Amino acid sequence: MRPAAEVPADALVLGVDSGGSGLRAALGPPEGMRAPAPVRSAEPVRTGERGIDAEHFIAQLLPMARELLARVGGGRITAVAIGAAGLATLGDDLRAQLPSALEEALGVRRVALAADAVTAYAGAVGDRPGAVVAAGTGLIAIGTDLTAWRRADGWGHLLGDCGGGAWIGRAGLEAVMRAHDGRDGGSKALLVRAEDLFGPVTGLPGQLYPRTDRPAVLASFAPHVAACAADDPVAEGILRDAARHIAQAAAAVCPAGDTCEVALTGGLFKLGEPLTGPLREELTERLPRAVQVTAAGDPLDGALRIAADIGADRLRLPRDPRMLTVHGEADS
Amino acid sequence: MRPAAEVPADALVLGVDSGGSGLRAALGPPEGMRAPAPVRSAEPVRTGERGIDAEHFIAQLLPMARELLARVGGGRITAVAIGAAGLATLGDDLRAQLPSALEEALGVRRVALAADAVTAYAGAVGDRPGAVVAAGTGLIAIGTDLTAWRRADGWGHLLGDCGGGAWIGRAGLEAVMRAHDGRDGGSKALLVRAEDLFGPVTGLPGQLYPRTDRPAVLASFAPHVAACAADDPVAEGILRDAARHIAQAAAAVCPAGDTCEVALTGGLFKLGEPLTGPLREELTERLPRAVQVTAAGDPLDGALRIAADIGADRLRLPRDPRMLTVHGEADS
CATH class of the missing domain: 3.30.420.40 (ATPase, nucleotide binding domain)
Structure with missing residues (x-):
């Protein structure tokens, strides 16, 4: 030095x-x-x-x-x-x-x-080796062993950002339309919330597709998915899938070693326990050497x-x- | 009469x-x-x-x-x-x-x-009761008992169109980025195809998001997913999931009765056996009273x-x- x-x-x-x-x-x-x-x-x-x-x-x-x-x-x-x-x-x-x-x-x-x-x-981590998942509307994971950077996802709402806010909201709205149609995988609870927010859901395509901020519109529904998760198995399953995607992204960037500090940062984690609960479990299963740390800043x-x-x-x-x-x- | x-x-x-x-x-x-x-x-x-x-x-x-x-x-x-x-x-x-x-x-x-x-x-069916799945870039199912119409999906590439061309292509490109990142769920075979088509895949977001015909761009990758399905389990899984979504849409619109004619129409089914094979199986499982008929026109x-x-x-x-x-x- x-x-x-x-x-x-x-x-x-x-x-x-x-x-x-x-x-x-x-x-x-x-x-x-x-x-x-x-x-x-x-x-x-x-x-x-x-x-x-x-x-x-x-x-x-x-x-x-x-x-x-x-x-x-x-x-x-x-x-x-x-x-x-x-x-x-x-x-x-x-x-x-x-x-x-x-x-x-x-x-x-x-x-x-x-x-x-x-x-x-x-x-979040400072200058120690580790991994960070930064998530809001989108989602990216980044990690380093202090020699090089590794990155996973962050490819936007059509190619990835799996488990991020737009991803969760989009999956929730798909479950809304499934319930409306009578297809498998629908959620009546999410349908009721979507009708409260947007009116008759047959009008949703007309409200969503002309917008230029479609990912933000999708992400705006994510808190409603989280709010339904305790009582609705479809909403719970969406957050479980999101947690798995987040753990996969973290696992792809964690540097080698006996343990790996993993910090979560960004607005997505304000969804709280409905997301962070399953995420703890998925990290334990998929990345047992992860040590979850609180983001410092x-x-x-x-x-x-x-x-x-x-x-x-x-x-x-x-x-x-x-x-x-x-x-x-x-x-x- | x-x-x-x-x-x-x-x-x-x-x-x-x-x-x-x-x-x-x-x-x-x-x-x-x-x-x-x-x-x-x-x-x-x-x-x-x-x-x-x-x-x-x-x-x-x-x-x-x-x-x-x-x-x-x-x-x-x-x-x-x-x-x-x-x-x-x-x-x-x-x-x-x-x-x-x-x-x-x-x-x-x-x-x-x-x-x-x-x-x-x-x-496709004429004026008999039955169900039709019309699929290309998007996907909609429609059925009638000659008294009323039932419709399922057709909500566009962000809210649904589950199992359609844009859906299959998008899932394929997600598997491409997963392989690039080293995340679970990636397909090396699809990554090679995407690099041939689009160049280095880190440039894909820049090629996709500024377009106004994003669903068509996504759908253009669907034939490559079908082409890889015989040897690549990720591509095969995407088409299996698409087949399940299509069968769910058909099941939601089939009129009551002992049997239900189901016709498939539109460019999507040109993907051939990699999609229609699993679709026959999914229809048999989810809608056993379906009688698949060839679309007349x-x-x-x-x-x-x-x-x-x-x-x-x-x-x-x-x-x-x-x-x-x-x-x-x-x-x-």
């Missing part, structure tokens, strides 16, 4: 989380604790022909960084870490433009660009942690051309 | 099939045999705020009808039957405008408007048959405000 770099007294680090609902950013001291109030931007960063638009990203981020600095009475940002949804496949423009743009505007040389799954990992915490670690030359998470790049390191 | 109406010597009937790829129309004698060459329109009928656009429909249909009449050296159209996709939910404008427009333009008073599932039924044949039947006052299929309306009947 190289010795830790000297850290100036007024040094600060900047963490950024970029996703479908816009940017969040927070300042922290290099020890990695988050300053109390993160700031948010109103609009998601545009995606164009060259992927995520670096110019639009910078135009939103700089005023946020200046506001954060003003709130703490000034200081100097020594490192920035950005976690962005879609970075692996849509991050070329960010990787090409952001480091020099941030150096020019803020004088910061060390910049990390991470897939949002990587900042989720850093926030969220993706913005993870970005701050990575920023602090690159600022102090102590990042242990593995670099990867699409998942995690570090720019302007002391020895680069 | 009322006596059959007298049919003039030069009488002809017009059958029309309207779907996602445009209009097809054919003339026939009132006995119901199709004249050899149907004509097609280039573009699908527009759907607007009032549903399927009657004016656009008429503007396409009239030149087709005149061309057909010219080909047979003239004659008089005494009845028209139109089968249209979406008629049940989007057919108000057609029901309001088409009968008077056709009377004005062609002098025809008897007009039937049918859901495409009804013309599929009439083409397609939906355009069914439209011609309904046109001939309303022209001769002998239609036995049940009327239904959304599935099958007949306008200008002798006693109406």
